[in-house]
Amino acid sequence: MKRFITPKGVxxxxxxxxxxxxxxxxxxxxxxxxxxxxxxxxxLKPPGFEHLLGTDQLGRDLLYRVMLGAHTSLLxxxxxxxxxxxxxxxxxxxxxxxxxWTDTALMRLVDTLLSFPALLLALTISAMxxxxxxxxxxxxGIAFTPFLARIIRGEALRVAQMPYVEAARAAGANHFWxxxxxxxxxxxxxxxxxxxxxxxFAILAEAGLSFLGxxxxxxxxxxxxxxxxxxxxxxVAPWTxxxxxxxxxxxxxxxxxxxxxxxxxxxxxxx
Amino acid sequence: xxxxxxxxxxxxxxxxxxxxxTFAVTNILPGDVAMMILGTQxxxxxxxxxxxxxxxxxxxxVQYWRWMGGxxxxxxxxxxxxxxxxxxxxxxxxxxxxxxxxxxxxxxISCAVPLGVWxxxxxxxxxxxxxxxxxxxxxxxxxxxWGIVLILIFARALGWLPSSGFVDPAQNFPxxxxxxxxxxxxxxxxxxxQLTRVTRSTMTGVLNxxxxxxxxxxxxxxxxxxxxxxxxxxxxxVMTVAGLQIGYLFGGIIVVESLFNYTGMGWTTYQALLNxxxxxxxxxxxxxxxxxxxxxxxxxxxxxxxxxxxxxx
Numbered sequence: 001m002k003r004f005i006t007p008k009g010v011x012x013x014x015x016x017x018x019x020x021x022x023x024x025x026x027x028x029x030x031x032x033x034x035x036x037x038x039x040x041x042x043x044l045k046p047p048g049f050e051h052l053l054g055t056d057q058l059g060r061d062l063l064y065r066v067m068l069g070a071h072t073s074l075l076x077x078x079x080x081x082x083x084x085x086x087x088x089x090x091x092x093x094x095x096x097x098x099x100x101w102t103d104t105a106l107m108r109l110v111d112t113l114l115s116f117p118a119l120l121l122a123l124t125i126s127a128m129x130x131x132x133x134x135x136x137x138x139x140x141g142i143a144f145t146p147f148l149a150r151i152i153r154g155e156a157l158r159v160a161q162m163p164y165v166e167a168a169r170a171a172g173a174n175h176f177w178x179x180x181x182x183x184x185x186x187x188x189x190x191x192x193x194x195x196x197x198x199x200x201f202a203i204l205a206e207a208g209l210s211f212l213g214x215x216x217x218x219x220x221x222x223x224x225x226x227x228x229x230x231x232x233x234x235x236v237a238p239w240t241x242x243x244x245x246x247x248x249x250x251x252x253x254x255x256x257x258x259x260x261x262x263x264x265x266x267x268x269x270x271x
Numbered sequence: 272x273x274x275x276x277x278x279x280x281x282x283x284x285x286x287x288x289x290x291x292x293t294f295a296v297t298n299i300l301p302g303d304v305a306m307m308i309l310g311t312q313x314x315x316x317x318x319x320x321x322x323x324x325x326x327x328x329x330x331x332x333v334q335y336w337r338w339m340g341g342x343x344x345x346x347x348x349x350x351x352x353x354x355x356x357x358x359x360x361x362x363x364x365x366x367x368x369x370x371x372x373x374x375x376x377x378x379x380i381s382c383a384v385p386l387g388v389w390x391x392x393x394x395x396x397x398x399x400x401x402x403x404x405x406x407x408x409x410x411x412x413x414x415x416x417w418g419i420v421l422i423l424i425f426a427r428a429l430g431w432l433p434s435s436g437f438v439d440p441a442q443n444f445p446x447x448x449x450x451x452x453x454x455x456x457x458x459x460x461x462x463x464x465q466l467t468r469v470t471r472s473t474m475t476g477v478l479n480x481x482x483x484x485x486x487x488x489x490x491x492x493x494x495x496x497x498x499x500x501x502x503x504x505x506x507x508x509v510m511t512v513a514g515l516q517i518g519y520l521f522g523g524i525i526v527v528e529s530l531f532n533y534t535g536m537g538w539t540t541y542q543a544l545l546n547x548x549x550x551x552x553x554x555x556x557x558x559x560x561x562x563x564x565x566x567x568x569x570x571x572x573x574x575x576x577x578x579x580x581x582x583x584x
Contacts, residue, residue, distance in 0.1 A: 112288040115564040116556070117522030120540070124296055124556055127544040204413050208526050211415050212541060227416060231530075234423055241423075245416040253411040260407075 009261035015254025023070035030064050047239055054239045056229065062243050068221035069244060073251070076137050076216070077202035081195055083141030088148030089191065095149070096156025097175070097183055107153065113146040118201075119208055126214045136215045140205050144198055151194055152187055159186040189266035196262055200255035207248050223248050278568075285564055290342075293557045294335050297549055338553065350551040352542060357554050360539065365558070367437055368528070368535035370451050372520050375459035380513060383463045384502075387470020387509075392497055394475055402467060409464020414523050418457035418530045425453060435532035454531040458523045462516055469512045473505040480504075507578055514570030518563045 047054040047062075054062050095106040113121075125139035159165060165182050173181075209215030210224030218225060223244040230240035322328055326337060341348060347357040390402040426434030432453050440447035477483065478501050486496045524537030532538070536559065543551035 108284075109288065112285055112292060112564075115285070115289060115518065115560045115567075116292070117518045117520075117559065117563065119522030119525060120556060120559060121296070123525060123541075123544055124552060127547065127552070128297060200411070207413050208415065211413075212526060212529060214544065224413075227419065231419070234419065235427055238423055241416075241419050245412070245419070248416065249408070249412045253407065256407060256411055 006261055008257045012254045012257030012259075012261065015250055016258055019070055019251045019254065020074065022067050023074040026064075026067040026071045030068060046237070054237070054243070056226070056237075056240050062226075062240065065221045065226060066223070066243055066247050069223040069226060069247060070251070072133070072216055072220055072222045073203055073206055073248075076133060076140065076206045077199050079137040080140035080144065080202045080206075081198045083137065084144035084148050084198065085191060085195055087141070087145040089152055089187075091145070091149040092152025093156045093179060093183055093187065096153040096158075097160045097179055099157070099160070103153070103157075107150070110146045110149050110153075114150065116143075118143040118147070119205060122205055122209060123212065123214050126209060131209075131214045131217055133216060133220070136206065136209055139209070140202055143205070144202065148191075148194060148198065152191065155187045155190045156183055159183050193259065193263045193266050196255055196259040200252045200259065203248060203252055203255070282565075282568065286561055289560045289564065290339055290557055291335075293553055293560065294331075294338065297553045297556070298331060298334070342554070342557075347554050348550040350543070351548040352546045352551065353539075353548075357551055360551075361536070361555065361558055364534070364536045364539045365562075367439075367533070368524055368537060370440060370447065371455050371458065371524060371528070371533065371535060372517075374448075374451055374455035375462060375520065376513070378456060378459035379462035379466055382459075383466035384470055384506075384509065386463075387467045388474055388497060388502060390467065390471040391474030391478060399471075403471070406464040406467040406471075409460050409467070412461070413526075414457050414461050415526045415530050417460050418454065418527055421453050421457055422531075437532075437534045450533065454524075454527045454533050457527050457530075458520060461523070462513075462520065465516060465519075466509060466513060470505065470509050473508045474501060477501045477505045507574060510570060510574065510577065514567050517566045517570075521559050521563055 056062055056065065091106060091110070095103045095110075122136075122139040122143040125142060126135055129135040129138065160183065165178065168178060168182065206215055206222070207224035207227070210222040211228045212224075213228065216222035216225055226244035227241055227248075230237070230244070233240055326334060329337075338348070345358065347361070349355070350357050350360060353360055386402045386405070390399045393399050422434045425432045433450055434453065436450050438447040438450045478497075483496060483501055486500050487493075491500075521537075524535060525541050526537070527533070528535050528537035529541045536555065540552070540555040540559070542548070543555055
C-alpha cells in the first residue's frame, strides 16, 4: 500500500477522482439548457467572471460544455475498455494457457490485427456503422482488443508454466477450474494496469474520432468535437481550443501517472 | 535458406489475413455502396442496375476474389470520390505521407534518445524529473491538439511556417519541408515522449550492469561509458518500440494530415471514410496495414544488423 503513496500516484489518483466525479455529476447538476442554449450576443467571450472559462462560437458556456464532455468521454472510454477486456481476456488466457496450435492460430490473428493502426480500425468501423455513441464504443473496443489479448497471453503463458500450475495440471485438475482458480487471479493485476493505461488511450481515441466527425455527434458535448469547432476561431478565441485540450490532457495525464505507479507496484515484470 | 523461405511464406499468409480482415470490416457491416453513389432519393431501377454492374449481388466470396484478383494483377479499382484509378492515387499519396512519417520519426528519435539517456544518467535527480515530466505531458496530449498549438504559435503568431497544404518535394524541396514540418512535429512530439520513456528505462537497466562498472573501473571516460558502451546495449529495445510505433504514426497521419490539409495518405483515407468511398477505403486500409507490417519486418531485420549477438546465433 505504501508504494502507491508517491507524489506521482497521489496526483494521478486525485486527477482521476476529480474528473470521474465531474463526469458522473455533470449531467445531473447542470440544467439541460445551460449547456445547449445559444446566445449570439455572448459569442466567443473570453474567460471572466460570468463565464469562468469563456464561451464558444454559439455563445454556450465552456465550463458547462467541458464538464458534460467529461461525461461523454468517460462513458465511451470506460465502456470501450470494458469491452476490449471482455474480448481480450478470454482470448489471451485461452491462447497462453492452451499453447500449441490454438495459441499459434489465435496469435497469428492477433498479430495481423495489430498491423492495423488502432485509430484507423476504429475510424473505419465507425464510418461503416454510422457514427454515434454506441458505435464509437464498439469501434474503439474492437480496435483495442488485440493489444490486451497479446499482453494477457504473455502473462497467462508465464503463469501456466509455473511449477505449481504444472503440478495441478499433472494431478488432473480440469482446464476450466485451473483457469478460474490459478490463471485468472495471477493475470488480474496486469489486467488492472493495462486497463488503466488503455483508458488513457481510449480517451485520446474518442477525442480523435470526434475531432474527425466520426465519433460523438453534435449537439452532444465531447472534447474532440469542441476542439474541432474551435479551429475556425483560433485567432480570435484560442481558449475555445485550449479549454477542451486541457481537459483531455489532465484526464490522460492523471491516468498515465496513476498507471505508471500501478505498474511499478503490480506488474510482475517490473518488480 | 529455409529461414528466408519461411519468412516469405509468413509474409504472404499475413498479407492474405490482412486482406480478409479489411474486406470483412468494409463488407459485413451494413451500408449500401450503390445508394452512397446515387444518393438515398435515387430510383430503385437505377439502384438495382448499378448494384448489378458493380457486382454487389454476387456472394461475398466472389466479391472478395474480384477485389483480390484485381489487386494481384495491378488493378486496384476506381475511387468513387476522386474519380481516378486508385493505384495511381495511392502511389502519389503514399509518397507525400512518407515524407511526414520520416521527418517525424527523425525528430522523435533525435530528441528522445539524448533526453532518455540524460534522464537515466541523472536518475532521480532534477534532470530526470524535468525530462520525465516533459515525456509524461507528451504522451498525454492528443496529436491534433499539438497541431493546433503549433499552428497558433508558428503559423499565426510568429508567421514562420505555413499552416496548411502540401508541396511536392520533387518540385520545390525547401517548400515541401516547410509544409511538412509542422504536421511532422505534431506527430513526432507524442512519439518522442514514448521513446524517451523507453530509452530511460532500458538505459537505467544497462547502467546497473557489471560490464559498465568494469568499464568505469578500467578508467574509461564517462562519456565513452554512457554513449559508446551503455547506449549500444540499450538501443535495441528502443528500435523495437520505434518500429511498433509506426502503426501509431500511420493512425496519427489521418488526424494530423486532415488538420493541416496535407493531402497525403491519411487525408485521402479520411476523405474516403467521410464519403463512404468503399473501394478506396478497402484499398487504403489494406495498403496502410501492409505497410505497417512490412516496416516492422524491416525493423526486425535491422536488429540483425545492429546487434551482433543475434547474427551469431
